[in-house]
Amino acid sequence: xxxxxxxxxxxxxxxxxxxxxxxxxxxxxxxxxxxxxxxxxxxxxxxxxxxxxxxxxxxxxxxxxxxxxxxxxxxxxxxxxxxxxxxxxxxxxxxxxxxxxxxxxxxxxxxxxxxxxxxxxxxxxxxxxxxxxxxxxxxxxxxxxxxxxxxxxxxxxxxxxxxxxxxxxxxxxxxxxxxxxxxxxxxxxxxxxxxxxx
Amino acid sequence: xxxxxxxxxxxxxxxxxxxxxxxxxxxxxxxxxxxxxxxxxxxxxxxxxxxxxxxxxxxxxxxxxxxxxxxxxxxxxxxxxxxxxxxxxxxxxxxxxxxxxxxxxxxxxxxxxxxxxxxxxxxxxxxxxxxxxxxxxxxxxxxxxxxxxxxxxxxxxxxxxxxxxxxxxxxxxxxxxxxxxxxxxxxxxxxxxxxxxxxxxxxxxxxxxxxxxxxxxxxxxxxxxxxxxxxxxxxxxxxxxxxxxxxxxxxxxxxxxxxxxxxxxxxxxxxxxxxxxxxxxxxxxxxxxxxxxxxxxxxxxxxxxxxxxxxxxxxxxxxxxxxxxxxxxxxxxxxxxxxxxxxxxxxxxxxxxxxxxxxxxxxxxxxxxxxxxxxxxx
Numbered sequence: 051x052x053x054x055x056x057x058x059x060x061x062x063x064x065x066x067x068x069x070x071x072x073x074x075x076x077x078x079x080x081x082x083x084x085x086x087x088x089x090x091x092x093x094x095x096x097x098x099x100x101x102x103x104x105x106x107x108x109x110x111x112x113x114x115x116x117x118x119x120x121x122x123x124x125x126x127x128x129x130x131x132x133x134x135x136x137x138x139x140x141x142x143x144x145x146x147x148x149x150x151x152x153x154x155x156x157x158x159x160x161x162x163x164x165x166x167x168x169x170x171x172x173x174x175x176x177x178x179x180x181x182x183x184x185x186x187x188x189x190x191x192x193x194x195x196x197x198x199x200x201x202x203x204x205x206x207x208x209x210x211x212x213x214x215x216x217x218x219x220x221x222x223x224x225x226x227x228x229x230x231x232x233x234x235x236x237x238x239x240x241x242x243x244x245x246x247x248x
Numbered sequence: 249x250x251x252x253x254x255x256x257x258x259x260x261x262x263x264x265x266x267x268x269x270x271x272x273x274x275x276x277x278x279x280x281x282x283x284x285x286x287x288x289x290x291x292x293x294x295x296x297x298x299x300x301x302x303x304x305x306x307x308x309x310x311x312x313x314x315x316x317x318x319x320x321x322x323x324x325x326x327x328x329x330x331x332x333x334x335x336x337x338x339x340x341x342x343x344x345x346x347x348x349x350x351x352x353x354x355x356x357x358x359x360x361x362x363x364x365x366x367x368x369x370x371x372x373x374x375x376x377x378x379x380x381x382x383x384x385x386x387x388x389x390x391x392x393x394x395x396x397x398x399x400x401x402x403x404x405x406x407x408x409x410x411x412x413x414x415x416x417x418x419x420x421x422x423x424x425x426x427x428x429x430x431x432x433x434x435x436x437x438x439x440x441x442x443x444x445x446x447x448x449x450x451x452x453x454x455x456x457x458x459x460x461x462x463x464x465x466x467x468x469x470x471x472x473x474x475x476x477x478x479x480x481x482x483x484x485x486x487x488x489x490x491x492x493x494x495x496x497x498x499x500x501x502x503x504x505x506x507x508x509x510x511x512x513x514x515x516x517x518x519x520x521x522x523x524x525x526x527x528x529x530x531x532x533x534x535x536x537x538x539x540x541x542x543x544x545x546x547x548x549x550x551x552x553x554x555x556x557x558x559x560x561x562x563x564x565x566x567x568x569x570x571x572x573x574x575x576x577x578x579x580x581x582x583x584x585x586x587x588x589x590x591x592x593x594x595x596x597x598x599x600x601x602x603x604x605x606x607x608x609x610x611x612x613x614x615x616x617x618x619x620x621x622x623x624x625x626x
Contacts, residue, residue, distance in 0.1 A: 160434050162411040167431035196404040196441070204437035233351065234394035235401075 056082065108179065110155035110172045112137045120144075126152050128184040133176070133205065134191050135159050135198065143191065151189070154179065159197040160204060168204065176205075180214065187215040194221045249361055249565050250595040251291060252328070253321040258313040259335075260286035261620050268624075273596045273610045277603045278617030284599040287622070288364065288570045290318045291597070294333055295362035296386045297341070297354060297396075300572070305337040322360050324565060331359045354400065358393040361560055361567035365553040365574055372552055373536050373545045377526035384527060385449075387556050388456050391563060395452050402445040402522065409438040410517050417516025439505045446521045447498035450484070453522065454492040457482050463562070464555030471554070471585045472547040476532035483526040485519075546578060554589055569593040575605040583607050 052060060056078060064074035081089055105111070106118035113119065120126055120140070130151025134140055140153050156171040179185065188209055192198035206216045222240035223232055232240070256265040261283045276284040285301070289308075292300045299308060309316040315336045322329045332344040333356060342349065343356040350356060371379045389396045412435060461480050468478040484490060486500050504520040505512075512519050529536040529548060536548050560567045569590060575583055575598070587607040590596040600606055603614070614626035 160437070162408050162415065165415075168434055169430050173430075196401060196408065200405070200408070200434070200437045200441055203440050204434050207436055207440075208433075233355065233397075235397045238394055238397075 105155075109153045110137075110157060110175065111140050111153055120152055126150060128152055128179075128182075129186045130189065131176075131179070131185050131187070132189040132191050133202075135193055135201075139191065151187075156192070156201070159192055159201040161197045171201075173205070173208075177208075180209065180212065185214065187217065190216065190218045194219075249322065249324045249567055251320050251360070251568055251597075252323050254287065254290065255317075255319040256287070256290055257317040257319075258310040259290055259316040259318060260308060260310065262286060263310060265620070265622060267615070267622050269595065269597070270613050271595055273590055273598060273612035274615065275603065275606055275610070275612065276597065276599045276615045276617050276622075278599075278601070280601055282617050283620045283622075284617040285572055287617070288572050288597050288599055291320065291360065291362055291568070292364045292570060293335070294318050294320055294331060294356070295360045295390065295567075297333075297357060298382075298386070300364050300366050300368055305335050305341075308335055309337055320360060329359055331356055354396040355393070357389050357396050361390050361565055362570055363553055363557040363560065363567045364570035364572060365550060366570075366572035367574060367577055369549040369553060370545060372549045373529060373540070377524075380527035380529075381523070381525060383552060383556075384453050384456060387460070387559070388452050390560060390567070391456070392452070395449070398445060398448050398452065402442070402449050405438060405441045405445055406518055406521065406523060409435070409442055412438065413512055413518065414516045416513055435509070439502060442518070442521060443498045443502040443505060446501050447494050449522045450486075450490070450497050450501070450525075451492040451494040453525075454482055454490055457527075458492070460555055460559055463558040464551050467554035467558060468547060468551035470588075471550055471582055472544070473581070478536070478548055478551055479530045481528040481530070483528045484522075485524060543579060543582075546582065550578075550582070550586065557589070557593070566594050569596040571596065571598045573599055573601070575600055575607070576602070 051057060059081065060071075060074045060078045063069055063077050064071055066074075069077070081092075102114050103112055104114070106113045106116075106121055108117050108121040111118040111120065115122070127150055130149075131154050132143060132149060132151055133154045133156060134143065135156050135158055137155055140155060143149055143153070154172070154176050156173065156176075158166055158171055160166060160168060160171070180188075188205070190202040190205055192201045202218055206218075210216050220243055221236065222243055223229065223236065229237070250271055251269050254265075254267050254269070256262045259265070265283075265287065267287060276287060278284045289299055289301060292298075293308065299305075302308070315334050317332065317334050319330070319332045322331055330344075330346050332347075333353065334342040336342065341353040343353040344350065345356060345359060372383055385395070385399055389399070412431070416432065457480055464480060465478055481488070482490060486497070486504055490497065490500075501521065505518075508519045518524075531540055531544060531548065534540075536545065540548065557567060557569060571586065571590060575586070578586065583605075584607055587610050590598065590610055596610075596612075598606060598610070613624060616623050616625050
């Protein structure tokens, strides 16, 4: 174990997700050997991220203004809202370049084991948004796991009676993959979600 | 299907062990506590991802070690398969097939098919319903590995739903702040998923039971000289005579959950679903539990295992048969009948404390197991 500042740094880095004790140690020694200017850029980036970044008042995505770039963009339509769990999911959907609607970031999924209920998610804000009357369709893009599915079902039960079109992303085989490498759950879902060939 | 070679590292009492097995019967002889059952237990674990002796994984790892490794070379249809499994208690296990890591350890289910019969199996007849549910589910997963995923999904939803119910129950009891109205409304969402996954598991079990009833009855007739017939029936809150129709079952399960809601909130747990069901065993016109003699109980337990063996064999992959310390428990007639099965199986692994307990007709390889040393003597 290392004492003092170095020990503290290793300990702090080790708290980060995906960083084990060995990686924390390697990062710490890398920082120790780096130029002061490089380290200053890193510390200032860390400080700025906490000071400047906040959540979009409309959709909950990360932004430095009151609203995020997507919500401010007049070419994006409020007719379609894609509901995701995390800001990084917004980035994933954006990479497709296909989606012209806007997002709503919940900030997680319903998870009683971790004490997360609907009131801990940005669901009330979503309801307020829907009441503005611009939206026609809600696309539920929560994760395809137990908690994400339950969240999607809950939202569908809430929103469908209000007359909105509600859709869920399809799950199935990865494009460019081999059928033989698909796991049994994915393949099973792909079977039940099969469609006619035109 | 046969096991050609078994290697263990830090499993139970073994720091290292390596055994080569032939086709046909192999008899492992040694006093109790010298490690013979540990060898077959490793194979049972590899087949089902669960020991036939203990519910938790911790006792499987040698004291002071972090993980145990089971490595088996399996031959099926003249193809060789190397199955490796690292048991890491408190963390997730790791599995590899032919050196390729599997994303989830449960994907290794099906690589080795094994049917084990052990003294613990008396619990199949006399014990709690959970033992019979496990019997059905393990056989279901061995036949159709995708059910391991169905079961995991069901258990996850059940755990989440129970947590929600329990939080509400505790809050009510202590007068503290419980889940709000919106949170309790999520119960409807959990119900929908519990019904869907539950129906899938239920349909699997019911279809299995249709296929299993005959081989079990036949095995029983052979072992018990056909005095009374053994019948299997699925027992569920949803009623008798359920058909394996998933959509119909989901609707019925959903309705049953809605009906039980008030009681569930009061008790703080999920009261309907496949996790509460049972396998009803009858001998003639009487339930086996409570009515059958000691010998009859053994016959029914044995018939359940041998029926499973026959079913897997009929599917096209005869499993290895493991008879763990059971010959000493059986009378002469049942010993002889069991020996007939053991002879006919492609590979049978038998453990016993005294060689004389095993019928003489069962000739094959013999191993002495003494203080963790395994030596082939015949």
